[in-house]
Amino acid sequence: MGYLKEVQGKGVHDHFNNNKIVVMSSSGSCVGVPGAVIVGAGPSGLAAAACLKQRGVPSLIIERSNCIAPLWQLKTYDRLCLHLPKQFCELPLMPFPANFPSYPTKEQFVAYLEAYKTQFGLELVYNHTVLSAEFDDQCRFWRIKTIGMKQEEETEYVCRWLIVATGENAEEVVPQIEGMEDFVGTVLHTSSYKSGELFSGKNVLVVGCGNSGMEVSLDLCNFNAHPSIVVRDSVHVLPQEMLGRSTFGLSMCLLKWLPIRLVDQFLLLISWFMLGDTAELGLTRPELGPLELKKVSGKTPVLDVGTLSKIRSGNIKVFPGIKRLKRHSVEFVNGKVENFDAIILATGYRSNVPTWLKESGMFSDKDGLPHKAFPEGWKGESGLYAVGFTKHGLLGSSIDATRIAQDIEVQWKGEATHFMSFPHAPPTQSLLKS
Numbered sequence: 001m002g003y004l005k006e007v008q009g010k011g012v013h014d015h016f017n018n019n020k021i022v023v024m025s026s027s028g029s030c031v032g033v034p035g036a037v038i039v040g041a042g043p044s045g046l047a048a049a050a051c052l053k054q055r056g057v058p059s060l061i062i063e064r065s066n067c068i069a070p071l072w073q074l075k076t077y078d079r080l081c082l083h084l085p086k087q088f089c090e091l092p093l094m095p096f097p098a099n100f101p102s103y104p105t106k107e108q109f110v111a112y113l114e115a116y117k118t119q120f121g122l123e124l125v126y127n128h129t130v131l132s133a134e135f136d137d138q139c140r141f142w143r144i145k146t147i148g149m150k151q152e153e154e155t156e157y158v159c160r161w162l163i164v165a166t167g168e169n170a171e172e173v174v175p176q177i178e179g180m181e182d183f184v185g186t187v188l189h190t191s192s193y194k195s196g197e198l199f200s201g202k203n204v205l206v207v208g209c210g211n212s213g214m215e216v217s218l219d220l221c222n223f224n225a226h227p228s229i230v231v232r233d234s235v236h237v238l239p240q241e242m243l244g245r246s247t248f249g250l251s252m253c254l255l256k257w258l259p260i261r262l263v264d265q266f267l268l269l270i271s272w273f274m275l276g277d278t279a280e281l282g283l284t285r286p287e288l289g290p291l292e293l294k295k296v297s298g299k300t301p302v303l304d305v306g307t308l309s310k311i312r313s314g315n316i317k318v319f320p321g322i323k324r325l326k327r328h329s330v331e332f333v334n335g336k337v338e339n340f341d342a343i344i345l346a347t348g349y350r351s352n353v354p355t356w357l358k359e360s361g362m363f364s365d366k367d368g369l370p371h372k373a374f375p376e377g378w379k380g381e382s383g384l385y386a387v388g389f390t391k392h393g394l395l396g397s398s399i400d401a402t403r404i405a406q407d408i409e410v411q412w413k414g415e416a417t418h419f420m421s422f423p424h425a426p427p428t429q430s431l432l433k434s
C-alpha cells in the first residue's frame with residue numbers, strides 16, 4: 001500500500017512524554033494519541049485538559065479555530081463582561097488574579113484563559129475541524145477524523161478516551177422569518193455584532209430578549225442608535241445584584257437552606273421592589289419562578305445591566321413577535337408596522353454534536369445535548385465524556401472537568417501500559433484500514 005511510516009519521538013514506550021505515533025498515507029495522516037482527545041478549545045476543553053494534566057494523563061485538544069476560546073475572542077461584543085461574578089466562573093486549579101474586578105471584561109477573561117493554557121502546558125492542534133468521531137469496536141479505540149484549513153488536509157486521530165467539549169454554543173441559530181430575503185437592511189447575528197458604533201442614528205430591531213439581546217439593545221442606545229427589542233415569550237428579568245450581593249451568589253446561598261419555590265418568591269419580591277412590574281414594560285414573567293424555570297427548561301433569567309431603565313424611559317421600544325419582514329419594515333403580530341435599517345438576531349446558539357459524533361446513546365439527536373441532565377451527563381460508554389453541556393455555565397464545566405479527570409486517571413493508571421505497549425491496540429495496518 002506504500003505507506004510512509006514515521007514515528008514521532010524515539011521514546012514511544014514512554015507515554016508520559018506525550019509522544020504520538022504518526023503514520024502518513026497518501027490519503028492523510030493517522031495520529032495515535034496517548035491519553036485523551038478533547039474536541040474544542042473553549043473554557044470547558046481547557047479545563048478538562050488541565051485537570052487531566054494535573055493527574056498525569058496526557059491529552060490533545062483539537063480546535064477548529066485559530067485560537068483558544070474563539071466564542072469569546074471572535075464572536076462576542078466589545079462591552080461584554082462575565083455575566084456572573086468571577087468566583088463562579090474560574091476554571092479548576094487556577095483562580096482569577098486578585099486584581100480582576102468582580103465581573104471581568106472579556107479581554108481579562110481571555111487573558112486568564114491564555115495564562116491557564118500556558119500554566120498547564122496544554123497541547124493543542126488549531127485549524128482542524130472534527131468531521132466525525134466513531135468508536136471502533138474491533139480495536140476498541142476512538143477514531144476522530146479532522147479536516148484542516150486546506151480541504152485536502154485530512155487527519156485521523158486514534159485514542160482511548162474522547163472528551164466532547166464543543167459546547168452548547170457551537171453554531172448560531174438563525175430563525176427563518178417570512179420575507180427575510182426581501183429586507184434590504186443589514187441582518188446579522190449577535191456573534192458578528194461588536195458595538196453600536198456602526199448603527200448610530202439608525203433604527204435597529206434586536207430579535208430576542210436573553211442576556212445578549214438585552215445587552216446589545218443597551219449598547220445600541222449608548223451609541224445613539226434607536227433600538228427596539230422583540231419580546232416574543234415571557235421572560236424573567238432580575239437585578240444583577242440585590243442586597244449588596246450578586247443575585248446568582250445570593251440564590252446559591254439561599255438554596256442551601258430553603259426550597260427552590262421559596263427562594264424564587266424571595267427573588268421575585270426583591271426584583272419587584274428594585275425593578276417594578278416588568279409586565280408594564282412588555283416583559284411578562286413566566287408562571288414558574290426563575291430558578292425553577294431554569295431547572296425545568298434550562299432557560300436562564302436575564303440579569304439586568306441597565307436595559308430596563310432605558311426601556312422605561314422609552315429609549316428602547318418593546319415589540320411582540322414578528323409576523324413578516326418587508327423591504328424596509330417589519331410587521332409585528334399585533335399588526336403594527338415599523339421601519340428599520342438593521343436587524344440583529346440575538347437568537348442564540350445550539351450544539352453541533354449530532355453532526356459529527358457517530359454515537360446514539362449519550363447525546364440527543366434533537367438538541368445535541370446529553371440525554372442525562374446535570375450533574376449526570378458527563379460520562380458515556382466506551383471512554384466517551386462530555387464537558388460543558390450542563391446549562392450551568394462555567395461552574396458546570398469545572399465540575400464536569402474535575403469528574404472526568406478523576407475517572408480517566410483511574411483507568412489510565414490501571415492500564416498504564418495500554419497504548420504504547422499496545423496490549424489491545426490495533427496494529428498500524430488496522431489503524432489505516434479506512
Ligand SMILES: Cc1cc2nc3c(=O)[nH]c(=O)nc-3n(C[C@H](O)[C@H](O)[C@H](O)COP(=O)(O)OP(=O)(O)OC[C@H]3O[C@@H](n4cnc5c(N)ncnc54)[C@H](O)[C@@H]3O)c2cc1C
Nearest residue numbers: 040042043044063064082083084129130166167388393394
Ligand atoms: C455572550 C456569552 C456570555 C456568557 N457569559 C457567561 C458567564 O458570565 N458565566 C458563565 O458561567 N457562562 C457564561 N456563558 C456561557 C458559557 O459558559 C460560555 O459559553 C463558555 O464559553 C462555554 O465554554 P465551552 O468551552 O463549553 O464552549 P465554547 O466556548 O463554545 O467552546 C467550544 C469550542 O469547540 C470548538 N468546536 C466546535 N465544533 C468543533 C469541531 N467540529 N471541531 C473542532 N472544534 C470545534 C469551537 O470552535 C469552540 O472553540 C456565556 C455565553 C455567552 C454566549
